[in-house]
Amino acid sequence: MLKNWMRNIALAVQARSGVSPALLVWVAVIAIASLAAFAFLCVAAYDWLTLQFGAIYAGLIMAGVFLLIALIGAIVFAVSRRRAKERAILERAARAHSSSWLLDPKILGVAMQAGRALGWERIIPVALLGLLAAQWARERKSSDSETV
Numbered sequence: 001m002l003k004n005w006m007r008n009i010a011l012a013v014q015a016r017s018g019v020s021p022a023l024l025v026w027v028a029v030i031a032i033a034s035l036a037a038f039a040f041l042c043v044a045a046y047d048w049l050t051l052q053f054g055a056i057y058a059g060l061i062m063a064g065v066f067l068l069i070a071l072i073g074a075i076v077f078a079v080s081r082r083r084a085k086e087r088a089i090l091e092r093a094a095r096a097h098s099s100s101w102l103l104d105p106k107i108l109g110v111a112m113q114a115g116r117a118l119g120w121e122r123i124i125p126v127a128l129l130g131l132l133a134a135q136w137a138r139e140r141k142s143s144d145s146e147t148v
Contacts, residue, residue: 008095014088018081026077033070037063096138 014020044059115123 008092011088011092011095014084015092018085018088020080020084022080023077023084026073026080030070030073030077033066033073037066037070040066 040059040063044056044063047059048056111123111127
């Protein structure tokens with residue numbers, strides 16, 4: 001049950017921010033490529049100032065290559081973030097509409113113990129009232145989020 005809560009929290013964070021492991025990798029690629037491009041641009045500018053022609057073209061080409069890598073990384077970053085957000089939103093929506101928690105063996109075990117201890121005549125109305133309250137809360141929450 002705790003694992004399920006942790007997964008729901010992770011999905012909520014992913015749905016709001018779009019953060020995923022692939023996204024963090026591409027952020028690192030962007031940072032490294034941008035740093036390398038800056039270093040080559042600095043070396044190229046220095047070479048140009050000291051030599052006027054020659055090794056500068058090699059430095060500028062390398063800087064261009066790393067800038068191209070950073071641009072590709074930024075594009076992949078944006079696509080990956082969008083996909084992660086969409087995937088998390090869809091999974092959260094699927095989890096919200098599923099009643100799998102009712103079929104959890106722990107929940108069924110607790111229900112059986114409560115039924116035996118209190119008697120089925122007493123527990124069934126309480127369970128139905130609880131399900132009614134949960135459904136009412138879910139509908140109220142969805143209507144509140146739609147109005148915002």
